[in-house]
Amino acid sequence: MSSFKKRVPSAQASLPAGCRLSAYNGQVLISTGVPSLDDILGGGLPVGTILLIQEDRQTSYGQLLLKYFLRQGIVAGDKCVVVSGDESPEAIVRSLMGIAGEESLESQVQTGVDNRDDEDEERRQRRKKAAVAGGDDEDSEQDRLTIAWRYSGLKKFESGVESRPPAISSRVNKTGSTTEPAPTPSQIPFCEQFDLTTRISAKALESADTTLIDSGELQKAVLAGDSDLEDDSDDDLAASVAGRNQPDLYRNVLDKIRETLIQGGFSTTLLKDPSAPAPAPGTAGLAERHICRIGINSIASPSWRSKTPHDLYKFLHALRGLLRFSFGAAVITIPAHLYGTIDQRHATDGSTTSPYIHRLEQLCDASVRIESFAGAQTNASSAASAYHGLFHVHKVPVLNALIPSSTKLSVLLDGAAKGSGGPGQSGSGGSSKGVNNLGFKVRRKRFAIETFHLPPEGGVGQRRTSAEPSSGSSSSSLSERKKSSSAKASANPGPASGSFKKTGSSEEGSVQSRARSLGVGNQPSGQVDVHSVPGASGIARKMMGLPPKGIQGAVTSGCSTGGSDAGHKHIHGGAGSGANSSLLDF
Amino acid sequence: MGYASLESHLPSSHAPLLPPGTFLSISDTQASDGNFLLHHFVSNYIKADQNVVLVGLAGILVHYTMVGRKLGVNLATARTKGNFQFVDGLTQLTDYAAPNKEYLAKLAEPKPATTTSTATPSPPTTTTTGARITRPAAAAATPLAPPKVLSYSPKLVELYRALEGIIQETASKTKTGPSEKQLVLILDDLSVLLNCGWPCRDVLALVRYLKLLVAKFNGTLITLVHADGLMAEEVSQDGLVKGVFYEADYIIDVRGLDSGGSRDVHGQLSLLHGPGYLLRQRSGQVRENEWPALTLHYKILDNNVEVFAKGYSSGVL
Numbered sequence: 001m002s003s004f005k006k007r008v009p010s011a012q013a014s015l016p017a018g019c020r021l022s023a024y025n026g027q028v029l030i031s032t033g034v035p036s037l038d039d040i041l042g043g044g045l046p047v048g049t050i051l052l053i054q055e056d057r058q059t060s061y062g063q064l065l066l067k068y069f070l071r072q073g074i075v076a077g078d079k080c081v082v083v084s085g086d087e088s089p090e091a092i093v094r095s096l097m098g099i100a101g102e103e104s105l106e107s108q109v110q111t112g113v114d115n116r117d118d119e120d121e122e123r124r125q126r127r128k129k130a131a132v133a134g135g136d137d138e139d140s141e142q143d144r145l146t147i148a149w150r151y152s153g154l155k156k157f158e159s160g161v162e163s164r165p166p167a168i169s170s171r172v173n174k175t176g177s178t179t180e181p182a183p184t185p186s187q188i189p190f191c192e193q194f195d196l197t198t199r200i201s202a203k204a205l206e207s208a209d210t211t212l213i214d215s216g217e218l219q220k221a222v223l224a225g226d227s228d229l230e231d232d233s234d235d236d237l238a239a240s241v242a243g244r245n246q247p248d249l250y251r252n253v254l255d256k257i258r259e260t261l262i263q264g265g266f267s268t269t270l271l272k273d274p275s276a277p278a279p280a281p282g283t284a285g286l287a288e289r290h291i292c293r294i295g296i297n298s299i300a301s302p303s304w305r306s307k308t309p310h311d312l313y314k315f316l317h318a319l320r321g322l323l324r325f326s327f328g329a330a331v332i333t334i335p336a337h338l339y340g341t342i343d344q345r346h347a348t349d350g351s352t353t354s355p356y357i358h359r360l361e362q363l364c365d366a367s368v369r370i371e372s373f374a375g376a377q378t379n380a381s382s383a384a385s386a387y388h389g390l391f392h393v394h395k396v397p398v399l400n401a402l403i404p405s406s407t408k409l410s411v412l413l414d415g416a417a418k419g420s421g422g423p424g425q426s427g428s429g430g431s432s433k434g435v436n437n438l439g440f441k442v443r444r445k446r447f448a449i450e451t452f453h454l455p456p457e458g459g460v461g462q463r464r465t466s467a468e469p470s471s472g473s474s475s476s477s478l479s480e481r482k483k484s485s486s487a488k489a490s491a492n493p494g495p496a497s498g499s500f501k502k503t504g505s506s507e508e509g510s511v512q513s514r515a516r517s518l519g520v521g522n523q524p525s526g527q528v529d530v531h532s533v534p535g536a537s538g539i540a541r542k543m544m545g546l547p548p549k550g551i552q553g554a555v556t557s558g559c560s561t562g563g564s565d566a567g568h569k570h571i572h573g574g575a576g577s578g579a580n581s582s583l584l585d586f
Numbered sequence: 587m588g589y590a591s592l593e594s595h596l597p598s599s600h601a602p603l604l605p606p607g608t609f610l611s612i613s614d615t616q617a618s619d620g621n622f623l624l625h626h627f628v629s630n631y632i633k634a635d636q637n638v639v640l641v642g643l644a645g646i647l648v649h650y651t652m653v654g655r656k657l658g659v660n661l662a663t664a665r666t667k668g669n670f671q672f673v674d675g676l677t678q679l680t681d682y683a684a685p686n687k688e689y690l691a692k693l694a695e696p697k698p699a700t701t702t703s704t705a706t707p708s709p710p711t712t713t714t715t716g717a718r719i720t721r722p723a724a725a726a727a728t729p730l731a732p733p734k735v736l737s738y739s740p741k742l743v744e745l746y747r748a749l750e751g752i753i754q755e756t757a758s759k760t761k762t763g764p765s766e767k768q769l770v771l772i773l774d775d776l777s778v779l780l781n782c783g784w785p786c787r788d789v790l791a792l793v794r795y796l797k798l799l800v801a802k803f804n805g806t807l808i809t810l811v812h813a814d815g816l817m818a819e820e821v822s823q824d825g826l827v828k829g830v831f832y833e834a835d836y837i838i839d840v841r842g843l844d845s846g847g848s849r850d851v852h853g854q855l856s857l858l859h860g861p862g863y864l865l866r867q868r869s870g871q872v873r874e875n876e877w878p879a880l881t882l883h884y885k886i887l888d889n890n891v892e893v894f895a896k897g898y899s900s901g902v903l
Contacts, residue, residue, distance in 0.1 A: 025652075313783075314783065317682070317778065321677035321678070321679075358817060359781050362812055401888075402656070
């Protein structure tokens with residue numbers, strides 16, 4: 001009879017609900033609601049830090065990320081503080097998304113619909129098939145590499161972070177009965193899967209612990225001076241305490257936040273009642289703690305008027321001082337594109353836009369920027385329509401350590417990749433800068449951040465036989481330049497499709513015949529197909545109109561799937577290389 | 587011992603410490619944080635059993651403690667010994683941190699301030715007018731007194747007086763034996779002071795005063811300032827960076843690589859001579875090659891920083 005006793009893991013139960021410990025340095029992390037963003041931050045947002053999201057211009061993906069953050073907080077039972085000026089905080093809370101698979105306000109019952117997203121579904125089907133067919137993944141029929149078999153042992157290149165399948169069984173309520181016991185902290189998932197097509201259910205809204213701070217109301221109170229405002233509703237704390245001494249919007253908002261932290265007992269240093277016994281130190285007392293999530297929508301937007309340019313910085317500084325000693329975290333979105341002129345954008349390393357925002361970034365622990373393709377000037381959008389925009393990471397949290405955890409743990413930032421590039425260094429995880437371009441896409445059910453790559457030329461299995469219409473003034477100007485570069489370019493305005501010039505020299509004729517003999521799917525009617533050429537920096541250029549005279553024919557496109565390589569080489573006959581280079585400079 | 591590979595490049599006269607009476611200015615960018623250098627000096631001075639006064643305007647004590655643990659120093663014991671003094675410049679530095687008077691009135695009613703509260707800095711009652719360090723009343727009750735807090739004042743002069751008091755206290759407490767201990771005063775982030783509204787002129791004056799102050803106490807001053815190229819357009823930012831450079835004896839400039847990010851090299855750091863050094867060199871106070879001006883590359887590891895000559899990173903060799 002052995003005297004071995006099973007060691008019960010006691011550390012797991014002692015964390016606050018919905019948190020987990022970082023695998024790298026043991027910090028307490030909370031989820032932002034988006035698994036890929038959690039991955040970028042190194043597992044999650046550390047408690048006590050501030051994440052700054054620089055918003056995009058014509059779309060509201062920044063607010064979408066904020067909503068994910070709040071919604072995850074409601075799932076975990078955290079206190080959510082919503083500060084908003086442009087939109088009423090109530091509207092934001094009401095428009096939060098529902099959980100995948102659960103009934104929503106409009107009682108959309110998703111019967112028989114698989115809850116997972118399309119892509120994940122495919123992946124899982126494939127793996128299931130492989131498992132059923134026998135053998136493990138590497139050796140199954142589909143995955144076995146016959147040509148490049150030496151690569152079969154390498155880890156698969158992950159371009160995205162897979163989301164966790166939701167735990168459906170414990171979540172679905174048919175009739176919203178109130179007798180269901182609240183899930184214990186260990187049952188609450190770290191990051192729930194949400195459904196963007198549904199709204200938050202009434203039951204979840206009721207049980208949510210929210211504090212709504214309407215900065216628009218506060219602003220009015222500040223401007224009105226000492227005048228009294230009537231209370232709007234129970235949730236809205238706007239009117240009650242207006243700053244009498246120093247009327248200042250940022251100060252008022254900060255006071256409200258501080259009050260919420262103190263009243264809720266989230267702060268470890270500012271105690272509501274110092275005479276009461278302090279919560280037990282160590283991990284045993286952590287289970288009773290709750291997290292306070294602060295979401296600020298569009299701070300420093302034009303409706304937030306500040307007394308001095310330093311107000312916002314002081315606000316962030318004081319907020320950091322509050323949060324570092326509290327069980328809370330903040331996600332702040334800011335319309336960064338409003339600050340800074342066009343000249344100040346696009347610094348050489350692709351980092352932030354203006355000195356004003358840069359200063360704020362110094363105080364935030366993490367900073368990301370969303371750049372959506374909607375209405376964008378660049379042509380990258382047309383070439384990469386699978387993505388909705390680019391996602392730039394300016395700063396990741398470095399807390400209590402020399403290097404950020406994401407350099408070791410993040411898949412997207414290439415931390416976990418094996419050091420196959422450098423000889424002699426194995427997986428030491430280095431700087432995350434400049435490793436991957438990241439883009440995001442918003443699908444029906446989730447928001448995903450993935451490595452940004454242009455799709456193969458012409459699409460898979462699709463031959464483009466007519467050039468796409470011009471999509472911007474820059475592209476046509478490029479075509480103008482190209483046309484003028486050749487001396488004898490005919491003045492053909494750039495409509496979508498040109499045509500072979502059948503007149504002229506034997507050289508042209510030979511070029512054409514050579515092209516045809518290559519048989520790459522040119523239309524016999526002689527339509528010139530031009531299409532985008534992927535550029536190194538991700539800006540795809542379209543070349544329109546006629547090619548220069550020397551390369552009269554044979555600009556083909558729509559290459560079949562087998563032969564496409566990264567930089568598509570236009571097949572042309574042996575025309576002068578000088579003219580070639582103007583066509584091919586990318 | 588700090589970062590061993592960095593040791594050989596620092597001035598060797600008082601190695602591993604810095605020569606007293608000098609001023610080292612560290613500048614960094616957002617892409618390449620200079621925080622790791624501060625940890626190096628903290629650990630060196632603590633291991634040599636000298637005094638450190640660290641003013642955390644952007645960082646908290648826990649951060650330094652945990653990194654110090656990785657580097658092999660125990661800041662908690664150093665604090666009890668009196669070698670290490672942390673000044674909290676984060677929680678109550680600005681007037682924003684002070685709650686409104688109305689709010690204070692509501693808060694003050696129900697509970698008495700107790701002397702047995704362990705880690706509660708009492709809400710300051712006169713912060714907007716006076717300026718003093720709020721010393722938590724629990725200093726006697728607990729073995730480790732909480733760090734002193736810099737509270738808000740409209741003029742930076744008060745901040746200087748507060749620091750002066752702390753330095754004097756630290757130096758007098760640890761005066762043992764004939765030889766005076768060396769002191770280092772580290773300001774975590776000067777840019778915080780500038781961005782919180784104090785004019786550039788005042789911040790530079792503070793730096794000058796502090797430099798003279800620590801020289802009196804056989805110490806050196808180390809400051810960190812953010813010097814991104816993007817900020818050079820703003821007059822006050824640029825003025826602060828240049829002003830600090832002009833005051834400095836030694837300058838360590840940390841920035842990212844021009845050619846972009848890399849996994850093996852995180853950035854470069856340049857050791858430069860400040861005007862003070864040149865003056866001292868001319869007057870013969872320093873030896874010839876005490877501090878050669880170099881540009882090196884570095885890579886930050888889990889608990890160490892490797893500093894190497896350009897092109898000699900271990901990923902290449």
